[in-house]
Amino acid sequence: MTLNAAQTSGLPAHGSADTGNNRSEARAFLVSRRARVTPEQVGLPKGRNRRVKGLRRIEVAELAGISVEYYTKLERGALSGASAQVLDALARALMLDDAEREYLFDLSNAGTAHALVRQGKMQKAWAPTRGLQWVLDSVTAGPAFVRNGRMDLLATNLLARALYDEVFTVPGKGANLARHTFLDDRAYDFYPNWNRIADDTVAMLRTEAGRNPHDTGLHDLIGELSVRSEQFRTRWAAGNVRHHGSGCKSFNHATVGEMCLAYEGMTMESNPGLTVTIYTPQPGSRSAQRMQILGSWAASRYQQYESSFTVVHESIEQPPV
Secondary structure, eight states, rough: OOOEEEEEEEHOOTTTTTTTTTTTHHHHHHHHHHHHHHHHHHHTOOOOOOSSSSHHHHHHHHHHHHHHHHHHHHHHHTTTTHHHHHHHHHHHHHTTTHHHHHHHHHHHHSSSSHHHHHHHHSSSSSOOOOOHHHHHHHSSOOOEEEEEEOOOOEEEEHHHHHHHHGGGTTTSSBBHHHHHHHHOTHHHHHTTHHHHHHHHHHHHHHHHHOOOOHHHHHHHHHHHHHHHHHHHHHHHHHHHOOOOOOOEEEETTTTEEEEEEEOOOOOOOOOOTTTEEEEOOTTSSSHHHHHHHHHHHHHHHHHHHHHHHHHHHHHHHOOOO
């Protein structure tokens, strides 16, 4: 039997009754979080003859101060309409971190009118303004780029284009970090710590799936990765979510070698679903030297890329009066 994308990813199929309220996602998340917490972590005796991994439903219900019948209903995916107080209590009982708590609230709000309006805005085509492209181009010490929650690269400066050179060379597809990570064998060399990158990528996609469950592009991407990558399927089934605001990453660029770069991600105020990320090497480090080499290589390799932006910039200058 051949599985379709929805079956392998765990997401509801397009047009199914579960699509509006995200029940399958909520069910999988709560079950996985309950299984993760041990009785000892919440001050309960382990006891004998425990047949379930983690907490029992009745234990979660007691910790959250709700009836076991109501918790069972929530765990079956009926999160829509749950109050903030109940969700907060549930987050505490399941020992959720900040990213997981936000994801729980996103799952509960997925079918609301606000979520549908927000999703309608996100489905519209987006292109960088001239001003934003100038901002990216003004970053000359490291890569700077804009991505969406699907991990599409939407705008870059020259160094980001050079750093992610192989991401842009996947035939027939736009530049997508998740697709490169799981479907391009070069990614294993590009990321010295590939497993960590893979874990983070899946966790960010699941976070986005909770925030925007009606995003058909995201749904299709997750389905594609689930069908084509066992590594992705295994990680998706774990149900992990996370924020990805700052940290350090290592890259092994085919031309300049390995670089360790600090990064900061900032949500765009004008487009809350988009993130501007800037990488920078430690000043005076070997990574900084290699970044300079990457810049020289990029200037030679992407002469057409540079001149195209120059034309755009010059075209908006008003002639002197």
